[in-house]
Amino acid sequence: MKTLSAIAKELGVSVAAVSYVYHGKWREKRIHPDLAERVRRKLEEERAVPDALGRQLQSGRTQTVGVLLPHLDQHYFLNLLAGIERRLGQSDYMVLLGSAHGQREVRQVQLLERMLARRVDALVMCPYPAADLIDFVVSMSQGGDTPLVFVDNYLRQCPAGRVLSDNRWGAREAVRKMLAEGRRRILLVGGDSTVAAVHDRCLGYSDAMEEARLDGAKSLTVWGSPGEQTTLESLRGLLSSDDRPDAILTASFFRFFPVLKLLDELGLSHPADVLLAGFDQPSESWAQDTVRRVIREPLLTVVQAATEIGGTAVDLALAAIGGNDVMGQQRLIRPNLSWQRKE
Numbered sequence: 001m002k003t004l005s006a007i008a009k010e011l012g013v014s015v016a017a018v019s020y021v022y023h024g025k026w027r028e029k030r031i032h033p034d035l036a037e038r039v040r041r042k043l044e045e046e047r048a049v050p051d052a053l054g055r056q057l058q059s060g061r062t063q064t065v066g067v068l069l070p071h072l073d074q075h076y077f078l079n080l081l082a083g084i085e086r087r088l089g090q091s092d093y094m095v096l097l098g099s100a101h102g103q104r105e106v107r108q109v110q111l112l113e114r115m116l117a118r119r120v121d122a123l124v125m126c127p128y129p130a131a132d133l134i135d136f137v138v139s140m141s142q143g144g145d146t147p148l149v150f151v152d153n154y155l156r157q158c159p160a161g162r163v164l165s166d167n168r169w170g171a172r173e174a175v176r177k178m179l180a181e182g183r184r185r186i187l188l189v190g191g192d193s194t195v196a197a198v199h200d201r202c203l204g205y206s207d208a209m210e211e212a213r214l215d216g217a218k219s220l221t222v223w224g225s226p227g228e229q230t231t232l233e234s235l236r237g238l239l240s241s242d243d244r245p246d247a248i249l250t251a252s253f254f255r256f257f258p259v260l261k262l263l264d265e266l267g268l269s270h271p272a273d274v275l276l277a278g279f280d281q282p283s284e285s286w287a288q289d290t291v292r293r294v295i296r297e298p299l300l301t302v303v304q305a306a307t308e309i310g311g312t313a314v315d316l317a318l319a320a321i322g323g324n325d326v327m328g329q330q331r332l333i334r335p336n337l338s339w340q341r342k343e
């Protein structure tokens with residue numbers, strides 16, 4: 001497959017003439033029909049593509065979008081990336097991918113700086129809050145040179161366009177289903193409250209508890225990673241009490257295995273003793289013996305439409321590249337609730 005410049009050299013004509021034929025502008029540029037036909041046949045024969053560099057110089061664009069994700073060890077983010085890449089591919093754009101590998105300070109800003117140095121046409125990122133990142137993103141968005149779109153998560157301090165799972169709705173509906181199963185002491189294992197998406201899930205939990213006139217939003221909320229010792233100690237105290245929770249909503253089943261081990265130690269199982277529900281697919285690293293003992297029936301799972309979220313974020317980014325103002329725009333994609341069995 002030859003470039004337009006290579007074909008122009010072989011035909012002994014200018015690159016501009018070949019480009020005009022390629023883009024169907026030979027008539028308005030007054031290219032002779034015979035020459036246009038000769039170039040057209042050569043283009044067809046060689047299945048030619050235009051010079052990427054030439055297009056960049058002409059348009060001032062690199063046809064790349066920088067994508068920054070917190071990590072890639074979760075199926076959700078791989079599916080999100082698949083949705084981003086598929087939609088960009090339909091628009092002749094490429095992904096410049098960066099992963100923070102779970103790090104917040106320094107690395108996220110470093111990756112953004114590298115992407116901007118390579119003159120990406122837009123940035124799509126799932127941010128994890130950090131002081132240096134907030135300062136950098138706010139400053140960048142005020143400059144307005146490179147469009148920014150948040151995907152999956154967002155920074156409250158920056159009014160960039162964002163495409164999110166409807167976390168509040170998903171958590172609210174999950175709690176409603178648990179209430180319909182007769183559960184009343186529903187415990188929220190919230191994760192990191194500084195993460196906006198997690199905070200929105202907490203709001204959905206509170207909505208449903210208040211709607212049912214149950215005061216669980218404060219007394220039955222444990223913040224922190226399920227694997228942290230302080231979190232496990234708090235859970236042990238609650239689950240060992242006489243009025244222990246009869247249900248748990250987790251902000252994420254990812255890395256939830258330490259809680260399963262705790263339930264196993266206490267002789268509790270799902271759903272007979274504690275009904276489990278939450279976001280995200282369970283981690284494949286779960287030890288099977290523990291899972292079989294604790295999880296007796298399918299899990300109530302809030303399944304996020306990751307590929308749709310990724311594709312919609314690209315639509316917003318491409319609109320911004322095209323000159324549309326997407327600042328402040330928010331698009332929420334509703335998740336699905338399903339009872340899923342852990343194999």
